[in-house]
Amino acid sequence: MRVHQAYRYALDPTPEQARLPASHCGAARFAFNWGLARIKAAMNQRAAEQSYGIADEVLTEVPWSLYSLRRAWNAAKDTAAPWWAENSKEAYNTGLDGVTRAVKNWAASRKGARAGKKIGFPRFKSKHRALLSCRFTTGTIRVEAGRRQVTLPRLGTIRTHESTRKLARHLERRTGRILSATVRREGGRWFVAFTCEIDRTDRTDRTPAKPDAVVGVDLGVKDLAVLSTGEVIANPRHHRSALKRLRRLNKQLARRVGPRTPDGGRRQASARWAKTKGALGKAHARVANQRRDGLHKLTTRLAATYGTVVIEDLNVSGMLANRSLARAVADVGMAEVRRQLSYKTGWSGGGLVVADRWFPSSKTCSGCGAVKAKLALSERDHSCTECGLVLDRDLNAARNLAALAAGVAQSCGETVNARGGAISPAVRARPAPAKRELPPGRTLPRQRGGSLALTENH
Incomplete structure (x- = not known):
């Protein structure tokens, strides 16, 4: 089993070394803007020609492909960027590849x-707001033997803040190879992410600690997760804890601007403004890192313990549209939990089941299966009028999710554990009748890739 896996390390460059990745990322931004300007000019020329009734076969072609943009760049780089030799060719290829993908995504969305949502036409990248990133696919890309340094094309050998032993062991055993390296600046620090092809054949026989156990996971804002076993994982609310500092830094950033330009235009950024902006970026990065670390620990434990993990297909984008809940929902990272479980369950030898979005997990009684017509969000307990069961609504929902997966697996006679794939395919389970039985004429066949889907026989 071969998978694509990323290894990310924080770099510790010297002041002289730090100028090199900044220069490469700036070159990538320049190439992006150059390619976008060329595409826009060709599109405007083509639109003008169409307005004059020129035949389609003789209209100006729009260079959308990476190949055409690279040829045009190689022909014009001596005049467009006389300093191009100071950086690796991979920097310019990064920018041209980015604008190609952006325009193609816009065309496909249109x-x-x-x-997903409609994508707007790409815009030019500003020097002050653009994300600094550069990707290397050729040249000398390696992890040094000391496991504290990495070597990148034109950037040389740079020290890392942490050991690279996990990746180094795969490279030494020849169970992995580096496909690309991406240098990126986040929160005032430089990072390198190695995209690798890892051979996990020696781990295909791995099984969770409880391979036959099914656990339902109800994600929420009050608590990060409630398991069907009764365990409650508290919501750490990292963003709310840092909100006071974030507000203070935002106010400082709004005040620390320089004088207006001589012609009375927009205010210039002062040195203190740049310093405060860096502090604000570090504060946001700290919150994101804390959230990511907590979610990784949770999903790793779930995937390594239970044979089947069941979650709901939550409409996270719809929740974020609610202004009163958006900040709290974003602080949880519900979509990230599903993304991590989707591959970790496969790596651990388990499976992931995703309940249908309209499955009434909170309204259904986990004791008798009766479904309530309404259940307000303010009602924190589920009180069943049929059997008299009174239970916390989140725990009740988690138990229903676990019962749903168990019922689907029992009715179709097949296990929902997905093994042997590069990434565990999520099983989408739809709500069955109260008795957990499939209606006549319906089966759950094994689909391509090991997923299960509800279909009708004709």
Whole structure:
């Protein structure tokens, strides 16, 4: 089993070394803007020609492909960027590849061929707001034997803050190879992420500690997660804990601006403004790192303990549209929990079941299966009028999720554990009748990739 896995390390460059990745990222931004300007000019020329009734076969072509943009860049780089030789060619390829993907995604979204929200036309990247990133796919990319340094093309050998032993062991055993390296600046620090192809054949026989156990996980804002076993994982609320400092830094940032330009235009950024902006970025990065660390620990424990993990298909984007709940929902990271479980369950030899979005997990009584017509969000306990069961609504929902997965597995006679795949495919379970039995004429066949889906026989 071969998987693509990323290894990310914080870099510790010297002041002289730090200028090199900044220069490469700036070159990538320049190439992005150059390619976008060329595409926009060609599109405007083509639109003008169409307005004059020129035949389609002789209209100006729009260079959307990476190949055409690279050819045009190589022909124009001596005049467009006389300093181009100071950076690796991979820096310019990063920018051209980025603008190509952005325009293609915009075109696919415009035609309705791309799922999700509509994507706007790409905009030029500002020097002050753009994300600093550069990707290397060729050249000398390696982890040094001392496991405290990495070597990148044109950047040389740079020390890392942490040991690279996990990746180094795969490279030494020849169970992994580096495909690319991406240098990125976040929160005032430089990071390098190695995208690797890892051979996990020696781990295909791994099983969770409880391979036959099914656990339902109800994610929420009051508590991060409530398990069907009764365990409650508290919500650490990292963003709320740092909100006072974030507000103070935002106010400082708004005040610390320099004088207006001589012609009375926009205010210039002062040195203190730049310093405060860096502090604000570090504060946000700290919150994100704390949240990511907690979610990784939770999902790793769930995948390593239970054979089947059941979660709901939550409409996170819809929750974020609620202004009163958006901040609290974003602080939880519900979508990130699902993303991590989707591959960790496969690596641990288990499976992930995703309940249908409209499955009434909170309204259904976990004791008798009766479904309430309404259950207000303010009602924290589920009180069943049929059997008299009174239970916390989150625990009740988690038990229903676990029962749903157990019922689906029993009715179709197949296990929902997905093994042997590169990434464990999520099983989408739809709500069955109260007795957990499938209606006549319906089966749950094994689909391509090991997933289970509810279909009708005709």
